[in-house]
Amino acid sequence: MTSMSGPVKMTPSEAFVEQLVAEGVELVPGIVGSAFMDALDLFPAAGIRFLPVAHEQNAAHMADGYARVRNEPTVTIAQNGPGITNFVTAVAAAYWAHTPMVVVTPSAGSMGVGLGGFQETEQLPVFSKITKWQVQVNRPERMAEQLRRAFYLAKAEHGPVQVDIPRDYFYGEGEYDIRPSLNLRRGPGDTADVTRAAELLANAEHPVVVAGGGVVQADGVDAVRALAEYLTAPVANSYLHNDSFPQSHELAAGPLGYQGSKAAMTLIGEADVVLALGSRLNPFGTLPQHGMDYWPRNAKIVQIDADHRTLDLSKNIDLGICGDAKATAELLLSILRERHGARERKADVVERIARERAAWADELAGMSSKAGEPISPRRALSILRDVMPGDAIVTTDIGNVCSVANSYLHFEQPRSFLAAMTFGNCGYSYPTALGAKLAAPDRPVVAYVGDGAWGMSQTEVMTAVREDIPVVAVVWNNAQWGAEKKNQVDYYDDRYVGTNLANPNFADVAASMGASGVTVEKEAELGDAFHAAVASGRPTVMNVVVDSAELGDPFRRDALKQPVRLLDKYRHLAADR
Numbered sequence: 001m002t003s004m005s006g007p008v009k010m011t012p013s014e015a016f017v018e019q020l021v022a023e024g025v026e027l028v029p030g031i032v033g034s035a036f037m038d039a040l041d042l043f044p045a046a047g048i049r050f051l052p053v054a055h056e057q058n059a060a061h062m063a064d065g066y067a068r069v070r071n072e073p074t075v076t077i078a079q080n081g082p083g084i085t086n087f088v089t090a091v092a093a094a095y096w097a098h099t100p101m102v103v104v105t106p107s108a109g110s111m112g113v114g115l116g117g118f119q120e121t122e123q124l125p126v127f128s129k130i131t132k133w134q135v136q137v138n139r140p141e142r143m144a145e146q147l148r149r150a151f152y153l154a155k156a157e158h159g160p161v162q163v164d165i166p167r168d169y170f171y172g173e174g175e176y177d178i179r180p181s182l183n184l185r186r187g188p189g190d191t192a193d194v195t196r197a198a199e200l201l202a203n204a205e206h207p208v209v210v211a212g213g214g215v216v217q218a219d220g221v222d223a224v225r226a227l228a229e230y231l232t233a234p235v236a237n238s239y240l241h242n243d244s245f246p247q248s249h250e251l252a253a254g255p256l257g258y259q260g261s262k263a264a265m266t267l268i269g270e271a272d273v274v275l276a277l278g279s280r281l282n283p284f285g286t287l288p289q290h291g292m293d294y295w296p297r298n299a300k301i302v303q304i305d306a307d308h309r310t311l312d313l314s315k316n317i318d319l320g321i322c323g324d325a326k327a328t329a330e331l332l333l334s335i336l337r338e339r340h341g342a343r344e345r346k347a348d349v350v351e352r353i354a355r356e357r358a359a360w361a362d363e364l365a366g367m368s369s370k371a372g373e374p375i376s377p378r379r380a381l382s383i384l385r386d387v388m389p390g391d392a393i394v395t396t397d398i399g400n401v402c403s404v405a406n407s408y409l410h411f412e413q414p415r416s417f418l419a420a421m422t423f424g425n426c427g428y429s430y431p432t433a434l435g436a437k438l439a440a441p442d443r444p445v446v447a448y449v450g451d452g453a454w455g456m457s458q459t460e461v462m463t464a465v466r467e468d469i470p471v472v473a474v475v476w477n478n479a480q481w482g483a484e485k486k487n488q489v490d491y492y493d494d495r496y497v498g499t500n501l502a503n504p505n506f507a508d509v510a511a512s513m514g515a516s517g518v519t520v521e522k523e524a525e526l527g528d529a530f531h532a533a534v535a536s537g538r539p540t541v542m543n544v545v546v547d548s549a550e551l552g553d554p555f556r557r558d559a560l561k562q563p564v565r566l567l568d569k570y571r572h573l574a575a576d577r
Helices: 011-023 032-040 057-071 088-098 140-156 189-204 213-217 220-233 262-269 324-341 345-368 375-389 400-407 429-439 451-467 483-493 507-511 522-534 569-577
Strands: 008-010 028-030 049-052 076-077 100-108 133-136 160-166 175-176 207-211 235-237 252-255 271-278 300-305 317-321 395-397 417-419 444-450 472-479 515-522 540-545
Touching: 008 133, 011 032, 011 140, 011 175, 028 057, 032 100, 049 271, 057 076, 057 088, 057 100, 057 417, 057 429, 057 451, 076 088, 088 100, 088 160, 100 140, 133 140, 140 160, 140 175, 189 271, 189 300, 189 317, 189 324, 207 220, 207 262, 213 220, 213 324, 220 235, 220 324, 235 262, 252 262, 252 345, 262 345, 271 324, 300 324, 345 375, 375 400, 375 472, 375 522, 395 429, 400 444, 400 483, 417 429, 429 444, 429 451, 429 472, 444 451, 451 472, 451 507, 472 507, 472 522, 507 515, 507 540, 515 522, 522 540
Parallel strands: 028 049, 028 076, 076 100, 100 160, 133 160, 207 235, 207 271, 235 252, 271 300, 300 317, 395 417, 395 444, 444 472, 472 540, 515 540
Antiparallel strands: 008 175
């Protein structure tokens, strides 16, 4: 939409909707409420699809998935008070995923603030630490202006922003200037610093590139590929960004972090220079894994990120550059070529990467070799890896089996892997997958969900059926909160408190909502059942019954200690077991 020619008289609700149209908004997930109903009434005529969900947290997750796949900001909205507080978990997840999202929070009427009226709470403090910017519309006449500012900052700062609107401010009339928000185009970092980085890389014997989420956001995969090929440098994906570099490339080493690739960990452990592109080097994503404390202690660390706050935050670095991942990678390569000319491909490095990858693939195959029933989770993950469509988008929740999937999920194109990131909340995967499918209707979308987390999100199967969103949910049913139970196995002498689950048949529950439901208990049936689910074009829930005895390593060995009991009664209880 082009901007209107000068201020136009309209109502605040019309200004709100017209500004959404100017920003290109086509989808708004949420739950209907009286606080914004005057604006909602205009959505159909404006070409905006309001998508009602079963729970507001899932609306924000849906907006997150939509925005990450489309690479543009989206909007979510709900009723003031309890509807808005239900957003909090999902907005926090979007904050750590750097997702551009405008969170619209209608609030109590301006004349009733502080009176303790129906559904009143202070809505700005709740989101103060999980948004990039907040504003409460302070006059109805500023509706379009402040909404436009929100879109600009969501894009510019890569994160959710909050627009709080007193419910009575949707009414009245005024003159409004409707025009799209600005787009901030980030360039490369400071040329002198990029030149220093180029010299470090040119003189390195074992450079390694870490490709983070900023590479995906910047559409910079091709730029990273060209730079890595010039250096003949292994490329590791940062934690839960397995789509930041194509897995089939000869320089791809695989993902770091929990249940990541031993090949990537071995190679980065030997690096003398690490180039972290578009990564905040989050501490959880570089913790020791597979018994390997792999982060190099003596390497020079060059960190490049569009957010200056992440530089030198969690890792000691030698050079920090604030810049767009794509533009900075391109400038790096230009300087390297200008100063050092063409470089030959280092066949020995390529061969070393291939050997490490093959060794890890063999080890992983050994861990995934347990055949028969109950189905081994690792065996199931390897089967689905081998039959996954090449253009699939996969979302993962935070549970034990889902997190082990980090070893098995390989991608060739960006915007293919959406995970709960470091906020680590349950209930993320399925609603995010619904949003991803709406953003990319021609691509198959698959959600990996543990049975515990499925209890938080399965109500959205009703939404998928009603709105015709054909996502395949693979529910790993091992009748337990697996990650927590693994801690009880390793640290609490197999004393299980709150971790065992008595589940219904999730396929039957899905069928009762109108979706396709299939239970898989035999390994031989898994691949065909998955193929059929993807091909069906219907919302499908696969209830995959897996071995409850097979659990991955604890997430947080760094945060757990062997228990000490000082009170006699606890020693007696332990002795009586």
